[in-house]
Amino acid sequence: MNEARKQRISSRLAAVDDALVALSNRLHEDPETGWQEHRSSAAVAGVLAEHGFAVEHPYLGLDTAFRATGGAAHPRFTAGFLAEYDALPGLGHACGHNLISAMSVGGAIGLAEVAGDLGIGVEVIGTPAExxxxxxxxxxxxxxxxxxxxxxxxxxxxxxxxxxxxxxVAHWHVRYDGRAAHAAAYPERGTNANDAFLVAQLAIALLRQQLPAGVRVHGVQTLGGEAPNAIPERTEGRWYVRAESMAQLLELEQRVLKCFEAGELATGARLTVTPESQRYAEMRTDEEALDLYRANAIALGRDFDVDPIAATMNRASTDMGNVSQVVNAIHPYIGVGGDASNHQPEFAAACVGDRAEQALRDGATGLAWTALDVALVRSAS
Structure with missing residues (x-):
């Protein structure tokens, strides 16, 4: 019986294949960065509305978030597919969020084909600014x-x-405010905010030797001064601190902050550190559901016997970790092939075309099949 349902899902996905590929390509061609995904969120929500889902957009006061609902009217079990559609500044969809949206939309449409008869609710939640x-x-x-x-x-x-x-992970905006002065004529009148950043980066570089294995500290300076003959009065940057768990992160943040405080102490430039978002948590994976996904993906011809070096994208931080702290969740990765890796321009190019489209089909099918399996196991228990 379950195989027959999975075949119905596959048939439904085949019928909407052109729409899913068109959605992925549309997002890819028109990338929008976090909190600005107005056209992208409308496009994703629009495809769901066209295929029978009731859509709330905006959702919960966020302009580029949405919620789409389908399946059983009074569900015993509800599966939620999460869609991401924000792009990277300057790199477009070099993390493949165009495919994430298309896979989640496809998974939801496929599951909805059988959900009503089984008491399964189906949702897609559009999540901005990952x-x-x-x-x-x-x-x-x-x-x-x-x-x-x-x-x-x-x-x-x-x-x-x-x-x-x-x-x-913690995301910080870092700013030093100093005092401008002529660098040759009156240097003693200035307070060099760029030097403060230099001291901080050197301190972080030295700190790395004493950090636990797996911890990551990295960032960029986005403003470093305006002219070589003027002492910079303001510098800014964006920095991330990553750790194995939220508990470890909270402890290590203080050590990294002291490095930025060293820049303030050494130069007199005033330091301001502002969180860009709340901290992302580690993932709490639903192991039973993950086993079901793995079996479904293998049945579709996916291969998990891969080079471990190429597989480390699964360490990338995600706010899906926070969702997993309160809801049973999985977040598998699906390969698009090639030599490029996420956040490279070449990876953006790999997220469209034949191989990307096959990943889209397999991802949507694997997600829908897995949601069905999990729903049947847990609604029966």
């Missing part, structure tokens, strides 16, 4: 996801990896 803005955390705090029994999504990567093991 790339550092913490859109899912904002939605969580406003009450999203908590009515779900199971949350799932799939993320593009160079190769297939079943289990996500993301770092917890």
């Amino acid at each position: 790339e550092g803005g913490g859109g899912k955390i904002e939605l969580l705090e406003r009450g999203a996801f908590r009515e779900l029994d199971f949350a799932l999504m799939a993320h593009p990567a160079p190769v297939d990896v079943a289990e996500a093991r993301p770092f917890a």
